[in-house]
Amino acid sequence: METKHLVVLGAGFGGLTFCQTFNHPDTRITLVDRQNHHLFQPLLYQVATAGLSAPEIAQPVRSILSNKPRVTVLLDSVVDFNLAEKKVALEKNTLSYDYLVLALGGVTSYFGHPEWEEFAPGLKSLDDALRIRRHVLLAFEKAENASGESERGRLMTIVVVGGGPTGVELAGAFAELARRVLKSDFRRIDPTQARIVLIEAGPRVLAHLPPKLSASAQRQLEKLGVEVRTGTKVKNISQGRVELENGQVIEAENILWGAGVSASSLTKKLGAELDRAGRVKVNPDLSLPGHPEVFAIGDMALVLDEEGKPVPGVSPAAMQMAKHVARIIRGELEPGRQSARPPFRYWDKGTMATIGRSAAVAKIGRIEFNGFLAWVAWLFVHLIFLIGFRNRLAVLLQWAYSYVAYKRGARIVTGLSEEAKHTGT
């Protein structure tokens, strides 16, 4: 049998799981990603809030797949597709394929206001997390140097837009950083007076969870000192300034965007039907309409669950889709096993969000719980799924240390002298 070439685009949860799961002797796989690392996005907020350092939540794709001799990893960017000729254009290469698996994930979406990105960064990559961490830590340093109450107040205000899981996790962790970790480190300012405002346009935070858990999350946030403003719409964002639709203005050195995601903009080049978030409307087997040899999985794919609701953009869904596609392709490469492709079925294993030290909410099946128990469940689930033993051990030790000592290790800010050179200061 001639060797089939499988091209996998994106080494996130979907693409990586595909490469780890798929195994057939008559195939070779080329995996392409523009980053050299696989990123555990669910713990990105911990890097942004100085809880963990970057290597603890990322690992080189090459090293994860070093025991897979049939997989070639290319560090390159996807730029275009020619589905008719079964070709993918990368920045440095052009690849021909027999099967193509698209797993390019999503990007932060500003709901028609791309100009806000400059003033309110989103959290999607390690670079985003490190930039946010640096800017927030420097704001406290500037406040220690500032004269005047109002300037200090502005420097010590963090606004988080969006009450979904990312916004809730960020707001809770920043409140904890200010109130507990930085508490004794400054002399001219009192970090416990930092103002953390969480703005949500809808009536409740964590709207994907039952109302009881949303209410519990809000209570737990408020206990940490977060100002939670639900039913509040943002009208405009500019440098250090958030204007609300009710006419109020919040001056803040740090404004963070946790409100929306949309699919990779490359989906527009596929010629397929997309939904409002730019996701590709795939067939029930996850293939592209008219292209049975092309599959889209993870955050860039729109597929409905058994109740007719879109499968959520979460890592277990991306991993399950990858395994489904791997089974289909493997089946088709077996001589005499050309049966009809089964539809994808999403198995919802539950959902959880953490709010801070010992605080979280979780829903697993019909069971809903919150507080310490939910936090322990969150901790173990995230440790189990974190890729690589070294990372798991490092993260466990780091969490144990922060928990016992109320200290955080990842608070070093670098690059200040470089910045001074550029600004001439």
Ligand SMILES: Cc1cc2nc3c(=O)[nH]c(=O)nc-3n(C[C@H](O)[C@H](O)[C@H](O)COP(=O)(O)OP(=O)(O)OC[C@H]3O[C@@H](n4cnc5c(N)ncnc54)[C@H](O)[C@@H]3O)c2cc1C
């Ligand atoms: C801050 C944050 C917190 C989250 N928390 C949770 C959580 O607690 N639980 C949960 O289940 N899910 C969570 N998610 C969602 C989860 O991370 C995604 O659902 C999951 O990563 C989707 O997997 P994917 O393979 O579709 O895309 P991704 O994992 O995003 O992977 C896409 C890959 O494609 C690469 N890529 C993109 N464009 C190009 C290009 N042009 N060329 C080459 N490579 C490219 C990227 O570098 C990336 O490696 C979170 C997401 C974020 C951002």
